[in-house]
Amino acid sequence: MRRSIAxxxxxxxxxxxxxxxGAAGFDGVEIFENDLLGSDMSPEDVRRRAADLGLTIDLYQPFRDFEAVPPDLLAAGLRRAEHKFAVMERLGATRLLVCSNVSAAAIDDDMLAAEQLGLLAERAAEHGIEIAYEALAWGRHVDDYFHAWQIVRTADHPNLGMCLDSFHILARDVDPYAIRTIPGNKIFFLQLADAPALPMDVLYWSRHYRCFPGQGDLDVTGLVDHVLRTGYDGPLSLEVFNDIFRQAAAMRTAQDAMRSLIALEEGVAQRAGGSASASGALPPPVVPTGFAFAELAAPSAGPVGEVLGALGFVRGGRHTGKPVELWEQGAARILVNSGSAEGQDGPALGAIGLETPDPAASVKRAEALLAPVLPRLRGPQDAPLDAVAAPDGTEVFFCRTARPDHSSWTDDFAQDRSPAGAATGEITHIDHVALTQPWHHFDEASLFYRSVLGLRPHDSLELPDPYGLMRSRAVSTEDGGVRVALNVAYVGAHDGRDDLAWQHVALASADIVATARRMRAAGAATLVVPDNYYDDLEARYDLGAERHLLLRELGLLYDRDDRGEFLHFYTATIGRVFFEIVQRTGGYRGYGAANAPVRLAAQHARRTRRAPH
Amino acid sequence: MRRSIAxxxxxxxxxxxxxxxGAAGFDGVEIFENDLLGSDMSPEDVRRRAADLGLTIDLYQPFRDFEAVPPDLLAAGLRRAEHKFAVMERLGATRLLVCSNVSAAAIDDDMLAAEQLGLLAERAAEHGIEIAYEALAWGRHVDDYFHAWQIVRTADHPNLGMCLDSFHILARDVDPYAIRTIPGNKIFFLQLADAPALPMDVLYWSRHYRCFPGQGDLDVTGLVDHVLRTGYDGPLSLEVFNDIFRQAAAMRTAQDAMRSLIALEEGVAQRAGGSASASGALPPPVVPTGFAFAELAAPSAGPVGEVLGALGFVRGGRHTGKPVELWEQGAARILVNSGSAEGQDGPALGAIGLETPDPAASVKRAEALLAPVLPRLRGPQDAPLDAVAAPDGTEVFFCRTARPDHSSWTDDFAQDRSPAGAATGEITHIDHVALTQPWHHFDEASLFYRSVLGLRPHDSLELPDPYGLMRSRAVSTEDGGVRVALNVAYVGAHDGRDDLAWQHVALASADIVATARRMRAAGAATLVVPDNYYDDLEARYDLGAERHLLLRELGLLYDRDDRGEFLHFYTATIGRVFFEIVQRTGGYRGYGAANAPVRLAAQHARRTRRAPH
Structure with a gap:
């Protein structure tokens, strides 16, 4: 399919x-009229520049409030159209988007609409121009595609066809199935946008919250499937009105848009029953099975090592060529890298390793979805590494740890057991990692983890932090083997505040009470949970006096869902990083979001109290 | 009235x-439960701290999902309530907010609801606690105050009354008139919030967009009037959920909240027929009649003087004690201050002078509404000045220019006619000034100009800038003698970008064509408007070929409304400041917002082109 964007x-x-x-590799572009009006490029300049970039101008848009009007307004509309045809000829654009009339002057008369659109198409034909008629979801009389199609069919002019827009159709819950009854050659254009499910007026929603397919909650894939079954072979064109994209860097947004289309095409091919690889050579997703490691960059290994030691980890190895320590317990492995530039401001979560059945295939998939591939060889003696960069800069390594069929990253580490011998604690594995995203890259990150790694996005949550509302969205494999919580500081948060970029690694404990006691015995600091939280917990749940007392004494937080329970606590924050210890029982699926406000308040309070020192 | 805030x-x-x-001068506070849960202050600590600050704890809130449930849930609810009563006793709070049940378990049975709320009130009475029952606008079965009142009336318990919340009532367009039928002693609490008219689900709207009374579009004044007529004598308490206030500085927000309540009380007194001054000693507004001057701070007077000279201004005076020039034309006066620290980064609009009938009374009004009053005497020889600071730091001077009944700021200036003599241009006066607000202080600014100066707010607009959506809202006197356009850069805009803080002074011309030619003849730069704009203007309006050509040649922008026409053009930007020249005909009331996207794009393009030099 040709790919285009407005x-x-x-x-x-x-x-x-x-x-x-052009840089993102699109084939064409829709010229949005206001962008031209504010530009000092002439239409001829735009035409030349687009051609130089290998872009066709696929659509000029929008032309508003034309059809189903009294004669005087029709004359003014035709006059206006002639001016636009002239501009389009200078641009070299042959397709004009006409939106259904929203003005109070529009008459509810489909025959009149058809007649006047036919007249417009006849004038357009004189310039070699086609009219693509679109039902706006808030059109005065025409607000769904099937109604628009009745009018186009009635007008029956070769230069008049349909523009279908996924947002206008899906946002109003209009059944897209009848699209299949429209002849493909009468669909002149297909515009695509997704949107998160937000309970608001459709016009307001459209103007502010559209996003790229795969970033929201609409079934854009299904809609495209319907359209392609008609024989439509025009471009898939993205048209997104989004407050954040309006201010983000254009090059990056365009690449994000391209990733969305690539992933969408795969989804459509799968929906249509074809295999993904048949459709467009996109390598299939290689779903990771678990965490191989989490890597913290730190100015020195000491403070992180103390916390890990208190948790029952042992230092199991040292990198043979770099100042990187490997700490182990059960299947949980933490690397502490004191040789990285990014760790100099205090520990930061710089990389995660994921177990995958085929690391090279994982990288191929990521590369096809525009993730930057990282160098395979870092040092002359190192084992080759398969890694890409996530949108927030986190390095994602694809690993087969200590398997006979593949080289292992652990080969770069020389054994270095501490005197205590093997780890004796209760930690079994990494439960999840939480990565804080810049507020203007949240949707991009969610699409990245979904499309590149095949993780399933969960509901988007809003968590009240004392200093603003945070958004949080988890992505995970079906079995929960890999879970990533994507958090975003509130819109407009100041870049300079380090407490907005907290990252954490959550470690699963088989016996969290024992782990908490172990921490206490080691004299290691944990986050102090206010007594008021426990008073409220007693009000909400009757867990028995003994258990309530235990939670309070050990500073454990509690949550439950319809499947099971969740106990968790937090270490002190070191730099940008802390650890969470969690225990899930009975199939609990969440992340303790109900406790996040209390946790955040306690973490901020701790920060505040430390400030005077 | 006692004043409180959640x-x-x-x-x-x-x-x-x-x-x-406490610092903002409130009498009491509502403790929102989550704020307590996340705090390491014990309830006793909170009680002591509030007492130290002179605050009573007027409400503990919210208690959710209690009433109209099956027996097992009732038992759990009563158990939960006993825990909350214990916390309230420790806090010294005697009133608990109970919100109407939103859970799926709630039964649509008013008798059951009354019975169970009566039971809760009976238990509360044992602790000396009162229950204030509130209808949430999204309650499952009880979603308006009158329904809630039927239940409270049926329960008929002395410890059970109503909590009324302006948002829940006005957001759903429930007629508030029937409030008058509720006995005042059964209204236990009154919560107040305003909100801008936004087309979205009421729950989403409530959680993100509430604002302080006078900052939005709801008739909070009318609602309070109804409530006070019942004999209610409890606190007026603000309860606002707002994404921006959540992250803004608390001291400033609290002061903004207090200003809102002071202004609200005046409005209520006026609505009730009393005079404003009778109600609470708030001095009445002194509505300004026009602009006395606009003052630009600049590193040197030269560049601004050149532009003003080209517009036909003459330098009419110099300040006797400071490096300030006075440029005049008609009733338009521009001060150029090259001795101010804030001008060192390039010209900035630092102050405006407003003509008022009584400068001292203007200051008293502003001071009563918490505006910082600026020193009256700046130098030993200076005329005394009446001035306050607006929220964005702009100094607002109240003037009587050259009137026999009052000292005049012009007395500080020695006459300094340029060789050309009196001004000969077409500029008659300052039409408006445009002040860019930090994005998190937009609502505060709008309330300031409305309450302090008695200006009327116009509709809030969204203007697409190439780098984000800008909000813009004008405030003006009824006759348009004073107009201020408040612009705000998009949420999250980076502080460091100077193009986001553009300010401008719009000068009215009696003959804008002559003024444009004058600029051209003087070789002065004006903003270049793209040809594409004029192509589109010809498509939109048939103004005759000659007029279209003239507009294009002179770079004039055009707009019209149902009353008249608007012509305007812009000078080049110097530092943070530019001038707009405008001509209104036939009662046009707007500010040319339709042309703002083109103007902004052209200004950005100019900035971009300059960057390489």
């Missing part, structure tokens, strides 16, 4: 937008 | 919030 989806000047669209 | 309205820890509430 200039309104990106930030900056028209020239900047064209450059970004 | 802790959820402010940012930070519970301790921070209490401090801010």
């Amino acid at each position: 200039t309104v989806s990106l930030s900056g000047s028209l020239a900047d937008k064209l450059t970004a669209v | 802790t959820v309205s402010l940012s930070g820890s519970l301790a921070d919030k209490l401090t801010a509430v």
